[in-house]
Amino acid sequence: MxxxxxxxxxxxxxxxxxxxxxxxxxxxxxxxxxxxxxxxxxxxxxxxxxxxxxxxxxxRPNLKTGCKFSAEEERIVIDLQAQFGNKWARIATYLPGRTDNDVKNLWSTRQKRLARIMQTPSPPTSQRNKGKIKVSHEMAMREVPTTNFIPMEEESSSSRKDQSCLPSCLGNSEMFKMVPLQDLVKPNWLNLETNLPTLEASPIHMMPSNESLPNCVFSQLPQPQLNLPFLPESQELIPGPGDPDFLDLFDHLEASEIESNPKVAIGSVAPKLEGSAQNGRAGDNDAMIPDSFFDNFPPDMFDCLEPLPSSSEW
DNA sequence: AAACCGCCCAACCGCGCTCAG
DNA sequence: TCTGAGCGCGGTTGGGCGGTT
The missing domain is CATH 1.10.10.60 (Homeodomain-like)
Incomplete structure (x- = not known):
């Protein structure tokens, strides 16, 4: 003391x-x-x-103290972490009213949660409906789908203070353009994709092609597009397949996360991964998550989720 | 009712960077 | 150019609290 x-x-x-x-x-x-x-x-x-x-x-004024992270905020954290790594202060700048400590705590809690989910061997269904297993189920449900965020110019953050009371800081999507990662991933990049639920049902607006923009983007709201460039630093931490740090990208990506939403980190690396996928490495992902994995979840687990469009609809 | 367990979060610590002197 | 103070950031810890057994 x-x-x-x-x-x-x-x-x-x-x-x-x-x-x-x-x-x-x-x-x-x-x-x-x-x-x-x-x-x-x-x-x-x-x-x-x-x-x-x-x-x-x-x-500090305008802090969201005592207010839990919304699903949207959580999703932002996940995506930005995939892009920036553990740059909590930086990630926090994208979340009005949140501090780096908040983001850090959220992430570590999430990591523990995922680690526990992965460590816990799948119990018989009869046990799964009670006790801690129920917690795991609940936690798994909290794994939110992710999108790829293209941070807007820092100046736009000046208006964020006024958004601090929005149910989601994405309520005003001027802050971000959201990229459903299936748009960044070739349909067969990860065969799992077709098995997965998604919460993303918004119409997709393609950005004008831009060599400096590896991502297609869409905005959640029909509004004028602010076609701001992808911040260079948002990619500098994303090593390519040949980079020694490349595999580190997946250190934080537990299998359950991939399972519940393979868009998480894949989206950030997908453009660069395509080469390796074409080299026959993509099949490795199948080994990571056996099909039987889904058998261990309650059948109604994803009932609340809209089905993912088939790949032909993309 | 008590013990146990896990989550959440406030706060500290150590390291590295910046900048003025 | 060097050095030290100030600051920012990421990692870690420990206590409070609520839910479960």
Missing amino acids: QGQNDGAFIKKGPWTAEEDEVVMNFVKKYGPRDWSSIRSQGLLPRTGKSCRLRWVNKL
Whole structure:
């Protein structure tokens, strides 16, 4: 809770309302900077680092504190994580009212969840309807389908503050163009695709072809397209098949995730993966998820989901 | 009712980057 | 050019809470 640093008392642990007040007043007066002077001025016995963290994670205006991540937000996190990697602060900039800590916590929770799902051997159906297995089922259901997001120009984020109360931060899709990853993947890229449920039923609008845009995009709302370029950094972390880091892309992609929605990371790498698929590697995915995997889910599990159009309809 | 378990989240820690002196 | 302070970021931890057994 507390410690010593250069003989000075440094408080640690939970923050009190009084301390929050001090930080708020400090920011009002000096702005969110020069955090270390909070301590040097004797305002609080906490490190500047701690004060900054408190401000960023709890005291900043327009934060969605106490508001759980919506499915859309979760989907955004999943997609952006696939694009950017564990760049939580960066991902958080796409989620109004969310902090990097929020995103990080969401992701780690999700990872644990997926890990547990994968570790848990499929029990007999009679056991699956109760207890922890029910939790696993519920968790599996929470695996949301993903799309590929093309971040808009940072300037557009200035309007995000006003969106913080939307049920989904995607309510205003000016922020993103969403790409159903089946559009990025050749129909036979992953044969599994045809077995999968999808929540994506929106009409697809193809972007004008653009060599610098590897993705087709569509927007959820019928609105003027803002054809902004794919941010270069959104791809810099995506190694190609020949890249030594290429396989790392799949480290975070548990089989269940692929199963519940193979669009997750595939979408980000699909354009570059095509080469390897054509080289006969695509079949490897079949080995990852046996057909019997679906036998272990309750038959009504996906009843609420719309069936995926057949590949001929794409 | 109590114990157990898992989830969520606030907060800390360490590392690396930036920049002023 | 070097150095140290300040800051930002990602990883990790621990406690509270709610649900289940």
